[in-house]
Amino acid sequence: xxxxxxxxxxxxxxxxxxxxxxxxxxxxxxxxxxxxxxxxxxxxxxxxxxxxxxxxxxxxxxxxxxxxxxxxxxxxxxxxxxxxxxxxxxxxxxxxxxxxxxxxxxxxxxxxxxxxxxxxxxxxxxxxxxxxxxxxxxxxxxxxxxxxxxxxxxxxxxxxxxxxxxxxxxxxxxxxxxxxxxxxxxxxxxxxxxxxxxxxxxxxxxxxxxxxxxxxxx
Amino acid sequence: xxxxxxxxxxxxxxxxxxxxxxxxxxxxxxxxxxxxxxxxxxxxxxxxxxxxxxxxxxxxxxxxxxxxxxxxxxxxxxxxxxxxxxxxxxxxxxxxxxxxxxxxxxxxxxxxxxxxxxxxxxxxxxxxxxxxxxxxxxxxxxxxxxxxxxxxxxxxxxxxxxxxxxxxxxxxxxxxxxxxxxxxxxxxxxxxxxxxxxxxxxxxxxxxxxxxxxxxxxxxxxxxxxxxxxxxxxxx
Numbered sequence: 001x002x003x004x005x006x007x008x009x010x011x012x013x014x015x016x017x018x019x020x021x022x023x024x025x026x027x028x029x030x031x032x033x034x035x036x037x038x039x040x041x042x043x044x045x046x047x048x049x050x051x052x053x054x055x056x057x058x059x060x061x062x063x064x065x066x067x068x069x070x071x072x073x074x075x076x077x078x079x080x081x082x083x084x085x086x087x088x089x090x091x092x093x094x095x096x097x098x099x100x101x102x103x104x105x106x107x108x109x110x111x112x113x114x115x116x117x118x119x120x121x122x123x124x125x126x127x128x129x130x131x132x133x134x135x136x137x138x139x140x141x142x143x144x145x146x147x148x149x150x151x152x153x154x155x156x157x158x159x160x161x162x163x164x165x166x167x168x169x170x171x172x173x174x175x176x177x178x179x180x181x182x183x184x185x186x187x188x189x190x191x192x193x194x195x196x197x198x199x200x201x202x203x204x205x206x207x208x209x210x211x212x213x214x215x216x217x218x
Numbered sequence: 219x220x221x222x223x224x225x226x227x228x229x230x231x232x233x234x235x236x237x238x239x240x241x242x243x244x245x246x247x248x249x250x251x252x253x254x255x256x257x258x259x260x261x262x263x264x265x266x267x268x269x270x271x272x273x274x275x276x277x278x279x280x281x282x283x284x285x286x287x288x289x290x291x292x293x294x295x296x297x298x299x300x301x302x303x304x305x306x307x308x309x310x311x312x313x314x315x316x317x318x319x320x321x322x323x324x325x326x327x328x329x330x331x332x333x334x335x336x337x338x339x340x341x342x343x344x345x346x347x348x349x350x351x352x353x354x355x356x357x358x359x360x361x362x363x364x365x366x367x368x369x370x371x372x373x374x375x376x377x378x379x380x381x382x383x384x385x386x387x388x389x390x391x392x393x394x395x396x397x398x399x400x401x402x403x404x405x406x407x408x409x410x411x412x413x414x415x416x417x418x419x420x421x422x423x424x425x426x427x428x429x430x431x432x433x434x435x436x437x438x439x440x441x442x443x444x445x446x447x448x449x450x451x452x453x454x
Binding site (some may be wrong): 003004005006007008009010011014017021023025026028029031056057079094097098103104105106107108109110111112113115116119124125126127128129130131132133134135136137138139141142143148151152156157158159160161162163166187188191192197 | 239
């Protein structure tokens with residue numbers, strides 16, 4: 001129940017971070033035709049110009065073109081994703097997914113109240129909601145919050161915190177450009193749910209913090 | 219994963235890409251701490267090693283668990299799912315795992331980015347044992363529980379480390395916070411890692427979650443199943 005459920009940050013920080021996930025359910029609609037239908041769904045996700053997209057065994061937009069990802073969607077692709085930065089686009093995506101009526105489950109991660117409003121506006125009705133209730137245990141082991149906010153955008157924990165710290169230093173020292181840093185991080189998120197636009201904003205803020213500059217919330 | 223140290227050129231590229239810092243640098247060579255390594259294969263997939271010293275391997279049981287829980291490309295034998303969990307809220311519009319008055323609970327040991335031993339996971343399953351929780355049949359953790367009455371896991375796996383494990387179960391909503399408090403109390407004594415808490419309900423039952431006692435901060439962001447799923451003939 002996790003995957004995209006524990007993206008960290010305040011409401012303000014999460015305002016441009018929405019992940020649309022489409023998934024066949026085992027035993028209900030994962031028919032032999034499912035991969036072909038999933039490709040049609042993927043075309044819809046791509047048509048709304050996501051900042052990232054993909055799925056396990058299909059790829060992501062940092063490593064592959066949309067055509068390559070589409071070609072790899074098969075019976076071993078459990079779900080596909082598209083990442084968007086504004087709720088109005090999400091509303092349009094929901095409308096389009098309703099129209100194509102694939103029968104697959106559609107899940108949107110992001111600000112819960114914004115998504116509910118967009119869903120109703122698009123003619124859908126939220127069925128169930130997963131909430132994140134935070135982190136407990138030996139919290140002394142965690143990296144700083146500005147690192148966690150970036151790494152948490154890969155639900156499989158594959159973005160290493162040491163790499164984020166290193167890239168923050170390199171950006172601060174002018175050794176790498178923001179686009180290059182974000183692209184490196186995006187490669188590790190194999191499902192394609194990493195949001196590069198939000199990541200760039202978070203990294204910029206982290207660089208300012210490192211330099212001792214005053215910052216507003218990213 | 220296997221590391222052929224004789225090929226290591228000492229560039230140090232790999233040090234930054236291990237999510238659990240299992241690779242160290244000593245005497246101009248990379249050294250892998252095999253106890254810490256969770257077999258996520260970031261080092262192999264990333265291609266950062268110019269001499270290709272990292273490669274996939276086929277370790278014996280129970281080390282095989284490391285990759286099945288840490289590398290999303292590995293499939294669980296018990297569930298035939300990729301990754302650490304099940305379809306949970308993602309397909310709840312069809313599976314109806316969570317029904318009125320109940321919640322789905324997902325306690326993910328090791329997340330975010332710390333990693334966990336199954337001994338840590340057992341702290342959670344033991345704390346859950348006295349409560350009326352039910353492990354859905356397709357959850358990977360269920361196959362590893364030796365005794366549901368006590369919450370004990372299979373003893374041979376306790377030392378194995380993974381990037382994270384989702385302890386996923388269903389329970390009456392009235393038990394949610396007592397369960398979470400019991401886990402927190404147990405974890406405070408001995409746990410060597412962190413855990414992330416996820417809870418899911420029917421969309422109309424948000425009040426079940428929002429009766430949150432202090433100490434549990436509910437994120438404004440979550441996963442919303444939009445109810446668009448349709449069965450293509452019969453339930454399994």
